[in-house]
Amino acid sequence: MTISVNASLAERAGRVAAIAAAHADDVDAQARFPQEAADAMKLERLLSIQVASNLGGEDASLSQVAEICSLLGQSCSAAAMMFAMHHIKLSSLVTHGADSAWHRAFMRRICDEQLLLASATTEGGIGGNLRNSICAISVNGDRCTLEKDATVISYGAYADAILITSRANAEAASTDQVMTAFTRDQYSLERTQIWDTLGMRGTCSDGYLFKGEAPAEQILPKPFAEIAAQSMLATSHLLWSAVWYGIAVNAVVRAQNFVRAAARKSPGVTPPGALRLAEASNLLQLVKSNVIAGLREYETAKSDPDRLSSMSFAVAMNNVKVGASETILTIINHAMLICGILGYKNGTPFSLGRHLRDAHSAQLMISNDRILGNTSNLLLAHRQDTSLTG
Amino acid sequence: MLARHGGLSMAAGELRDDSDLYKAGLSSFASVQIMLAIEEAFDIEFPDALLNRRSFQSIDSIALAVESITGSAAAA
Incomplete structure:
Protein backbone atom coordinates (compact mmCIF):
# COMPACT_ATOMS: atom_id res chain seq x y z
CA MET A 1 0.00 0.00 0.00
CA THR A 2 3.05 2.24 -0.08
CA ILE A 3 2.09 3.56 -3.49
CA SER A 4 -1.31 4.79 -2.41
CA VAL A 5 0.07 6.40 0.75
CA ASN A 6 2.66 8.33 -1.21
CA ALA A 7 0.14 9.53 -3.77
CA SER A 8 -1.35 12.93 -3.10
CA LEU A 9 -4.43 13.25 -0.97
CA ALA A 10 -6.41 14.47 -4.00
CA GLU A 11 -5.46 11.41 -6.08
CA ARG A 12 -6.36 9.02 -3.28
CA ALA A 13 -9.67 10.79 -2.64
CA GLY A 14 -10.36 10.82 -6.38
CA ARG A 15 -10.04 7.04 -6.55
CA VAL A 16 -12.43 6.61 -3.61
CA ALA A 17 -14.90 9.07 -5.17
CA ALA A 18 -14.91 7.13 -8.45
CA ILE A 19 -15.77 3.92 -6.59
CA ALA A 20 -18.42 5.69 -4.49
CA ALA A 21 -20.02 7.16 -7.63
CA ALA A 22 -20.21 3.78 -9.34
CA HIS A 23 -22.33 2.35 -6.53
CA ALA A 24 -24.27 5.46 -5.46
CA ASP A 25 -27.56 4.60 -7.18
CA ASP A 26 -27.54 1.04 -5.87
CA VAL A 27 -26.65 2.19 -2.32
CA ASP A 28 -29.62 4.56 -2.51
CA ALA A 29 -32.08 2.11 -4.06
CA GLN A 30 -31.23 -0.72 -1.67
CA ALA A 31 -30.73 1.58 1.35
CA ARG A 32 -27.51 -0.32 1.92
CA PHE A 33 -24.20 0.66 3.48
CA PRO A 34 -21.69 2.01 0.89
CA GLN A 35 -19.33 -0.88 1.60
CA GLU A 36 -17.24 -0.45 -1.56
CA ALA A 37 -16.56 3.20 -0.74
CA ALA A 38 -15.79 2.36 2.90
CA ASP A 39 -13.33 -0.35 1.81
CA ALA A 40 -11.70 2.10 -0.59
CA MET A 41 -11.36 4.75 2.13
CA LYS A 42 -9.55 2.21 4.30
CA LEU A 43 -7.36 1.04 1.41
CA GLU A 44 -6.37 4.64 0.64
CA ARG A 45 -5.90 5.26 4.38
CA LEU A 46 -8.28 8.23 4.37
CA LEU A 47 -9.76 7.45 7.78
CA SER A 48 -6.66 8.59 9.67
CA ILE A 49 -5.47 11.64 7.71
CA GLN A 50 -6.55 14.03 10.48
CA VAL A 51 -4.48 12.27 13.20
CA ALA A 52 -1.16 13.85 14.19
CA SER A 53 1.81 12.52 12.24
CA ASN A 54 3.62 11.51 15.44
CA LEU A 55 0.76 9.07 16.05
CA GLY A 56 0.82 7.71 12.50
CA GLY A 57 -1.55 10.16 10.80
CA GLU A 58 -0.99 12.90 8.27
CA ASP A 59 -1.84 16.14 10.15
CA ALA A 60 -4.59 16.94 7.64
CA SER A 61 -6.36 20.24 8.32
CA LEU A 62 -10.13 20.49 8.55
CA SER A 63 -10.11 22.25 5.18
CA GLN A 64 -8.36 19.26 3.61
CA VAL A 65 -10.91 16.91 5.15
CA ALA A 66 -13.72 19.21 3.93
CA GLU A 67 -12.34 19.13 0.38
CA ILE A 68 -12.64 15.33 0.40
CA CYS A 69 -16.16 15.56 1.89
CA SER A 70 -17.14 17.81 -1.01
CA LEU A 71 -15.53 15.49 -3.57
CA LEU A 72 -17.32 12.45 -2.14
CA GLY A 73 -20.56 14.45 -1.86
CA GLN A 74 -20.41 14.85 -5.64
CA SER A 75 -20.29 11.06 -5.97
CA CYS A 76 -22.37 9.45 -3.22
CA SER A 77 -23.97 11.44 -0.40
CA ALA A 78 -24.15 8.45 1.94
CA ALA A 79 -20.44 7.63 1.58
CA ALA A 80 -19.60 11.32 1.94
CA MET A 81 -21.70 11.69 5.09
CA MET A 82 -20.14 8.56 6.57
CA PHE A 83 -16.68 9.99 5.89
CA ALA A 84 -17.71 13.36 7.37
CA MET A 85 -19.21 11.82 10.52
CA HIS A 86 -16.14 9.67 11.07
CA HIS A 87 -13.90 12.73 10.86
CA ILE A 88 -16.20 14.74 13.15
CA LYS A 89 -15.72 12.06 15.82
CA LEU A 90 -12.02 11.91 15.05
CA SER A 91 -11.71 15.69 15.47
CA SER A 92 -12.92 15.30 19.05
CA LEU A 93 -10.22 12.69 19.71
CA VAL A 94 -7.53 14.76 18.01
CA THR A 95 -8.52 17.95 19.87
CA HIS A 96 -9.36 16.54 23.30
CA GLY A 97 -7.64 13.16 23.52
CA ALA A 98 -4.00 14.08 22.93
CA ASP A 99 -3.19 14.21 26.67
CA SER A 100 -4.72 10.84 27.47
CA ALA A 101 -2.57 7.72 27.07
CA TRP A 102 -5.49 5.48 26.09
CA HIS A 103 -6.81 7.90 23.49
CA ARG A 104 -3.35 8.42 22.02
CA ALA A 105 -2.96 4.67 21.65
CA PHE A 106 -6.46 4.51 20.17
CA MET A 107 -5.51 7.10 17.54
CA ARG A 108 -2.49 4.95 16.63
CA ARG A 109 -4.88 2.01 16.21
CA ILE A 110 -7.14 4.12 13.99
CA CYS A 111 -4.13 4.75 11.76
CA ASP A 112 -2.86 1.16 11.76
CA GLU A 113 -6.22 -0.57 11.38
CA GLN A 114 -8.21 2.22 9.64
CA LEU A 115 -10.99 1.95 12.22
CA LEU A 116 -14.33 3.52 11.28
CA LEU A 117 -15.83 5.64 14.09
CA ALA A 118 -19.55 6.14 14.62
CA ILE A 219 -13.99 8.17 28.96
CA LEU A 220 -12.64 11.35 27.32
CA PRO A 221 -11.01 13.45 30.04
CA LYS A 222 -12.86 16.69 29.08
CA PRO A 223 -16.54 17.51 29.76
CA PHE A 224 -18.64 16.85 26.65
CA ALA A 225 -19.81 20.50 26.82
CA GLU A 226 -16.25 21.58 25.97
CA ILE A 227 -15.86 18.89 23.32
CA ALA A 228 -19.14 19.96 21.72
CA ALA A 229 -18.28 23.66 21.79
CA GLN A 230 -14.64 23.39 20.76
CA SER A 231 -14.60 20.63 18.17
CA MET A 232 -17.80 18.75 17.52
CA LEU A 233 -20.36 21.45 16.70
CA ALA A 234 -17.99 23.41 14.49
CA THR A 235 -16.62 20.39 12.64
CA SER A 236 -20.16 18.99 12.21
CA HIS A 237 -21.51 22.15 10.65
CA LEU A 238 -18.45 22.60 8.43
CA LEU A 239 -18.01 19.02 7.22
CA TRP A 240 -21.75 18.48 6.72
CA SER A 241 -21.90 21.72 4.75
CA ALA A 242 -18.97 20.52 2.64
CA VAL A 243 -20.92 17.32 1.82
CA TRP A 244 -24.05 19.32 0.97
CA TYR A 245 -22.04 21.66 -1.21
CA GLY A 246 -20.77 18.56 -3.04
CA ILE A 247 -24.33 17.33 -3.67
CA ALA A 248 -25.28 20.74 -5.08
CA VAL A 249 -22.13 20.92 -7.24
CA ASN A 250 -22.99 17.61 -8.89
CA ALA A 251 -26.57 18.79 -9.53
CA VAL A 252 -25.27 21.96 -11.17
CA VAL A 253 -22.77 19.98 -13.26
CA ARG A 254 -25.61 17.78 -14.54
CA ALA A 255 -27.73 20.85 -15.32
CA GLN A 256 -24.82 22.47 -17.12
CA ASN A 257 -24.27 19.34 -19.20
CA PHE A 258 -27.94 19.46 -20.11
CA VAL A 259 -27.79 23.11 -21.18
CA ARG A 260 -24.58 22.60 -23.15
CA ALA A 261 -26.06 19.59 -24.97
CA ALA A 262 -29.10 21.69 -25.88
CA ALA A 263 -26.88 24.57 -27.04
CA ARG A 264 -24.85 22.25 -29.28
CA LYS A 265 -28.04 20.98 -30.94
CA SER A 266 -29.23 24.49 -31.80
CA PRO A 267 -26.23 26.79 -32.32
CA GLY A 268 -27.10 30.49 -32.12
CA VAL A 269 -30.13 29.90 -29.87
CA THR A 270 -29.61 30.29 -26.11
CA PRO A 271 -31.33 27.31 -24.45
CA PRO A 272 -34.19 28.24 -22.11
CA GLY A 273 -32.41 26.71 -19.11
CA ALA A 274 -29.30 28.87 -19.52
CA LEU A 275 -30.60 31.72 -17.38
CA ARG A 276 -31.55 29.38 -14.54
CA LEU A 277 -28.12 27.81 -14.77
CA ALA A 278 -26.62 31.25 -14.22
CA GLU A 279 -28.82 31.66 -11.14
CA ALA A 280 -27.84 28.23 -9.83
CA SER A 281 -24.17 29.06 -10.37
CA ASN A 282 -24.65 32.27 -8.40
CA LEU A 283 -26.25 30.43 -5.47
CA LEU A 284 -23.60 27.71 -5.58
CA GLN A 285 -20.91 30.35 -5.23
CA LEU A 286 -22.70 31.74 -2.16
CA VAL A 287 -22.67 28.29 -0.52
CA LYS A 288 -19.02 27.83 -1.40
CA SER A 289 -18.04 31.24 0.00
CA ASN A 290 -20.05 30.50 3.14
CA VAL A 291 -18.30 27.18 3.76
CA ILE A 292 -14.85 28.57 2.98
CA ALA A 293 -15.38 31.54 5.33
CA GLY A 294 -16.47 29.11 8.06
CA LEU A 295 -13.43 26.89 7.53
CA ARG A 296 -11.14 29.91 7.64
CA GLU A 297 -12.78 31.09 10.86
CA TYR A 298 -12.29 27.63 12.37
CA GLU A 299 -8.64 27.32 11.31
CA THR A 300 -7.93 30.75 12.84
CA ALA A 301 -9.75 30.02 16.10
CA LYS A 302 -8.52 26.42 16.39
CA SER A 303 -5.66 27.00 18.78
CA ASP A 304 -7.62 29.38 21.03
CA PRO A 305 -10.18 27.58 23.26
CA ASP A 306 -11.71 30.92 24.36
CA ARG A 307 -12.37 31.93 20.78
CA LEU A 308 -13.74 28.48 19.92
CA SER A 309 -16.22 28.68 22.80
CA SER A 310 -17.15 32.32 22.12
CA MET A 311 -20.62 33.36 21.06
CA SER A 312 -19.42 35.02 17.87
CA PHE A 313 -17.88 31.74 16.74
CA ALA A 314 -21.04 29.78 17.56
CA VAL A 315 -23.18 32.28 15.63
CA ALA A 316 -20.85 32.03 12.62
CA MET A 317 -20.93 28.21 12.58
CA ASN A 318 -24.71 28.12 13.02
CA ASN A 319 -25.05 30.48 10.07
CA VAL A 320 -22.84 28.31 7.86
CA LYS A 321 -25.05 25.30 8.56
CA VAL A 322 -28.41 27.01 8.11
CA GLY A 323 -27.28 28.87 4.98
CA ALA A 324 -25.80 25.83 3.24
CA SER A 325 -28.65 23.46 4.10
CA GLU A 326 -31.35 25.83 2.85
CA THR A 327 -29.61 27.07 -0.25
CA ILE A 328 -28.72 23.67 -1.71
CA LEU A 329 -32.42 22.84 -1.97
CA THR A 330 -33.00 25.92 -4.12
CA ILE A 331 -29.96 25.07 -6.24
CA ILE A 332 -31.02 21.46 -6.87
CA ASN A 333 -34.55 22.61 -7.62
CA HIS A 334 -33.12 24.98 -10.23
CA ALA A 335 -31.16 22.08 -11.70
CA MET A 336 -34.36 20.03 -11.83
CA LEU A 337 -36.19 22.82 -13.69
CA ILE A 338 -33.33 22.99 -16.17
CA CYS A 339 -33.16 19.23 -16.84
CA GLY A 340 -36.95 18.78 -16.84
CA ILE A 341 -38.27 15.27 -17.23
CA LEU A 342 -34.75 13.84 -17.69
CA GLY A 343 -33.86 15.23 -14.27
CA TYR A 344 -37.05 13.89 -12.74
CA LYS A 345 -36.56 10.39 -14.17
CA ASN A 346 -34.18 7.94 -12.55
CA GLY A 347 -31.39 6.36 -14.57
CA THR A 348 -30.57 9.24 -16.95
CA PRO A 349 -27.26 11.16 -16.99
CA PHE A 350 -29.31 14.13 -15.69
CA SER A 351 -31.24 12.34 -12.90
CA LEU A 352 -31.60 14.53 -9.81
CA GLY A 353 -34.07 12.63 -7.64
CA ARG A 354 -31.36 11.20 -5.39
CA HIS A 355 -29.70 14.60 -5.01
CA LEU A 356 -32.98 16.26 -4.09
CA ARG A 357 -33.97 13.56 -1.60
CA ASP A 358 -30.52 13.45 0.02
CA ALA A 359 -30.42 17.24 0.24
CA HIS A 360 -33.67 17.33 2.18
CA SER A 361 -31.88 15.76 5.14
CA ALA A 362 -29.69 18.83 5.54
CA GLN A 363 -32.26 21.06 7.24
CA LEU A 364 -33.11 18.27 9.68
CA MET A 365 -29.67 17.10 10.81
CA ILE A 366 -29.97 19.18 13.96
CA SER A 367 -33.14 20.98 12.95
CA ASN A 368 -32.58 24.41 11.46
CA ASP A 369 -35.39 25.68 13.69
CA ARG A 370 -33.44 24.52 16.75
CA ILE A 371 -30.25 26.13 15.44
CA LEU A 372 -32.00 29.42 14.64
CA GLY A 373 -33.51 29.34 18.15
CA ASN A 374 -30.02 28.91 19.58
CA THR A 375 -28.64 31.74 17.40
CA SER A 376 -31.48 34.05 18.38
CA ASN A 377 -30.61 33.47 22.04
CA LEU A 378 -26.92 34.17 21.38
CA LEU A 379 -27.82 37.38 19.54
CA LEU A 380 -29.38 38.72 22.75
CA ALA A 381 -25.80 38.94 23.98
CA HIS A 382 -23.43 38.87 21.02
CA ARG A 383 -23.29 42.02 18.95
CA GLN A 384 -23.18 41.82 15.18
CA ASP A 385 -19.71 41.73 13.65
CA THR A 386 -19.71 44.82 11.41
CA SER A 387 -16.41 44.16 9.63
CA LEU A 388 -16.22 42.74 6.12
CA THR A 389 -12.93 40.88 6.09
CA GLY A 390 -12.84 40.35 9.84
CA MET B 1 -30.35 35.83 39.88
CA LEU B 2 -28.90 32.33 39.45
CA ALA B 3 -31.90 30.81 41.14
CA ARG B 4 -34.31 32.68 38.86
CA HIS B 5 -32.50 32.35 35.52
CA GLY B 6 -29.97 29.53 35.94
CA GLY B 7 -32.31 26.56 35.55
CA LEU B 8 -29.89 24.68 37.79
CA SER B 9 -30.45 21.19 39.11
CA MET B 10 -29.60 22.30 42.68
CA ALA B 11 -30.64 25.20 44.90
CA ALA B 12 -28.50 28.31 44.20
CA GLY B 13 -27.83 28.61 47.95
CA GLU B 14 -25.97 25.29 47.94
CA LEU B 15 -23.42 26.51 45.39
CA ARG B 16 -19.98 27.62 46.48
CA ASP B 17 -18.49 30.65 44.77
CA ASP B 18 -16.17 28.37 42.82
CA SER B 19 -18.70 25.62 42.00
CA ASP B 20 -18.81 24.65 38.32
CA LEU B 21 -22.14 26.07 37.16
CA TYR B 22 -22.13 23.94 34.02
CA LYS B 23 -21.90 20.82 36.17
CA ALA B 24 -24.84 22.23 38.15
CA GLY B 25 -26.85 22.22 34.92
CA LEU B 26 -26.28 25.72 33.50
CA SER B 27 -27.19 25.70 29.80
CA SER B 28 -25.97 28.17 27.19
CA PHE B 29 -29.51 29.56 27.01
CA ALA B 30 -29.53 30.17 30.78
CA SER B 31 -26.07 31.77 30.71
CA VAL B 32 -27.37 34.38 28.24
CA GLN B 33 -30.40 35.04 30.46
CA ILE B 34 -28.09 35.52 33.47
CA MET B 35 -25.89 37.86 31.46
CA LEU B 36 -28.93 39.96 30.48
CA ALA B 37 -30.07 40.11 34.14
CA ILE B 38 -26.57 41.20 35.24
CA GLU B 39 -26.40 43.85 32.50
CA GLU B 40 -29.73 45.24 33.68
CA ALA B 41 -28.88 45.10 37.41
CA PHE B 42 -25.41 46.68 37.12
CA ASP B 43 -26.17 48.89 34.11
CA ILE B 44 -23.23 47.47 32.17
CA GLU B 45 -22.65 45.79 28.81
CA PHE B 46 -20.61 42.63 28.39
CA PRO B 47 -18.05 43.12 25.62
CA ASP B 48 -17.82 40.30 23.05
CA ALA B 49 -14.41 39.32 24.42
CA LEU B 50 -16.06 38.17 27.67
CA LEU B 51 -18.87 36.30 25.94
CA ASN B 52 -17.39 32.85 26.28
CA ARG B 53 -17.96 29.75 28.30
CA ARG B 54 -15.29 30.53 30.89
CA SER B 55 -16.89 33.84 31.97
CA PHE B 56 -19.93 31.95 33.25
CA GLN B 57 -18.12 28.92 34.68
CA SER B 58 -18.67 29.91 38.34
CA ILE B 59 -19.95 32.72 40.56
CA ASP B 60 -16.29 33.78 40.99
CA SER B 61 -15.68 33.99 37.25
CA ILE B 62 -18.90 35.98 36.72
CA ALA B 63 -17.83 38.38 39.51
CA LEU B 64 -14.40 38.70 37.88
CA ALA B 65 -15.98 39.50 34.52
CA VAL B 66 -18.29 42.11 36.07
CA GLU B 67 -15.35 43.65 37.97
CA SER B 68 -13.28 43.85 34.80
CA ILE B 69 -16.14 45.68 33.06
CA THR B 70 -16.92 48.09 35.92
CA GLY B 71 -13.17 48.53 36.61
CA SER B 72 -12.39 49.53 33.03
CA ALA B 73 -15.46 51.80 32.99
CA ALA B 74 -14.22 53.56 36.17
CA ALA B 75 -10.74 53.99 34.67
CA ALA B 76 -12.12 55.47 31.47
Missing part, protein backbone atom coordinates in the same frame (compact mmCIF):
# COMPACT_ATOMS: atom_id res chain seq x y z
CA SER A 119 -21.41 8.51 16.89
CA ALA A 120 -24.23 7.91 19.38
CA THR A 121 -25.38 11.29 20.66
CA THR A 122 -29.15 11.04 20.16
CA GLU A 123 -31.31 9.27 22.70
CA GLY A 124 -34.99 8.50 23.08
CA GLY A 125 -36.63 11.16 25.27
CA ILE A 126 -34.13 14.03 24.92
CA GLY A 127 -36.18 15.74 22.20
CA GLY A 128 -33.32 16.07 19.74
CA ASN A 129 -31.08 18.19 21.99
CA LEU A 130 -27.76 16.34 22.02
CA ARG A 131 -26.49 18.54 24.85
CA ASN A 132 -28.76 16.56 27.17
CA SER A 133 -28.52 12.94 28.21
CA ILE A 134 -30.82 10.70 30.16
CA CYS A 135 -28.51 7.67 30.36
CA ALA A 136 -25.58 7.82 32.78
CA ILE A 137 -22.24 6.06 32.67
CA SER A 138 -21.43 4.04 35.75
CA VAL A 139 -17.83 3.75 36.90
CA ASN A 140 -16.81 0.92 39.23
CA GLY A 141 -13.12 0.93 40.04
CA ASP A 142 -11.35 0.95 36.69
CA ARG A 143 -14.34 -0.26 34.63
CA CYS A 144 -17.25 1.68 33.19
CA THR A 145 -20.60 0.45 31.90
CA LEU A 146 -23.24 2.22 29.85
CA GLU A 147 -26.65 1.38 28.45
CA LYS A 148 -28.26 3.84 26.03
CA ASP A 149 -31.46 3.87 23.99
CA ALA A 150 -29.76 5.36 20.94
CA THR A 151 -32.52 6.19 18.46
CA VAL A 152 -30.01 6.88 15.67
CA ILE A 153 -26.51 5.50 15.17
CA SER A 154 -25.46 6.15 11.60
CA TYR A 155 -23.75 3.06 10.09
CA GLY A 156 -23.71 1.72 13.68
CA ALA A 157 -23.67 -1.91 12.57
CA TYR A 158 -20.64 -1.27 10.31
CA ALA A 159 -18.49 0.80 12.67
CA ASP A 160 -15.36 -0.41 14.41
CA ALA A 161 -15.90 1.88 17.41
CA ILE A 162 -18.62 4.16 18.76
CA LEU A 163 -18.15 7.46 20.57
CA ILE A 164 -21.16 7.81 22.82
CA THR A 165 -22.45 10.53 25.15
CA SER A 166 -24.03 10.09 28.57
CA ARG A 167 -24.38 11.90 31.87
CA ALA A 168 -21.10 11.89 33.79
CA ASN A 169 -22.57 9.80 36.63
CA ALA A 170 -25.95 8.72 38.00
CA GLU A 171 -26.35 11.96 40.02
CA ALA A 172 -25.18 14.35 37.29
CA ALA A 173 -27.43 17.01 35.74
CA SER A 174 -28.73 16.18 32.24
CA THR A 175 -26.27 18.69 30.72
CA ASP A 176 -23.26 17.38 32.70
CA GLN A 177 -22.14 14.93 30.02
CA VAL A 178 -19.08 12.92 29.04
CA MET A 179 -18.16 11.10 25.84
CA THR A 180 -16.68 7.61 25.88
CA ALA A 181 -15.01 5.58 23.14
CA PHE A 182 -16.09 1.94 23.00
CA THR A 183 -14.51 -0.47 20.52
CA ARG A 184 -16.59 -3.07 18.74
CA ASP A 185 -15.56 -5.92 21.07
CA GLN A 186 -16.76 -3.87 24.05
CA TYR A 187 -20.43 -3.35 23.16
CA SER A 188 -23.54 -5.03 21.84
CA LEU A 189 -26.18 -3.41 19.63
CA GLU A 190 -29.77 -4.55 19.59
CA ARG A 191 -31.59 -2.96 16.66
CA THR A 192 -34.74 -1.12 17.74
CA GLN A 193 -35.51 1.07 14.70
CA ILE A 194 -35.02 0.66 10.98
CA TRP A 195 -33.70 3.49 8.77
CA ASP A 196 -36.10 3.58 5.82
CA THR A 197 -36.05 7.20 4.71
CA LEU A 198 -36.63 9.68 1.92
CA GLY A 199 -32.90 10.25 1.36
CA MET A 200 -29.45 9.57 2.82
CA ARG A 201 -30.64 5.98 2.72
CA GLY A 202 -27.17 4.45 2.63
CA THR A 203 -26.10 5.89 5.98
CA CYS A 204 -28.07 3.02 7.55
CA SER A 205 -28.81 5.16 10.61
CA ASP A 206 -30.77 2.52 12.48
CA GLY A 207 -31.70 2.87 16.15
CA TYR A 208 -30.11 0.55 18.70
CA LEU A 209 -30.10 -0.34 22.34
CA PHE A 210 -26.40 0.07 23.12
CA LYS A 211 -24.84 -1.89 25.99
CA GLY A 212 -21.15 -1.41 26.61
CA GLU A 213 -18.47 -2.18 29.18
CA ALA A 214 -14.88 -0.93 28.98
CA PRO A 215 -11.93 0.36 31.01
CA ALA A 216 -12.93 3.70 32.59
CA GLU A 217 -9.88 5.39 31.02
CA GLN A 218 -11.78 5.32 27.71
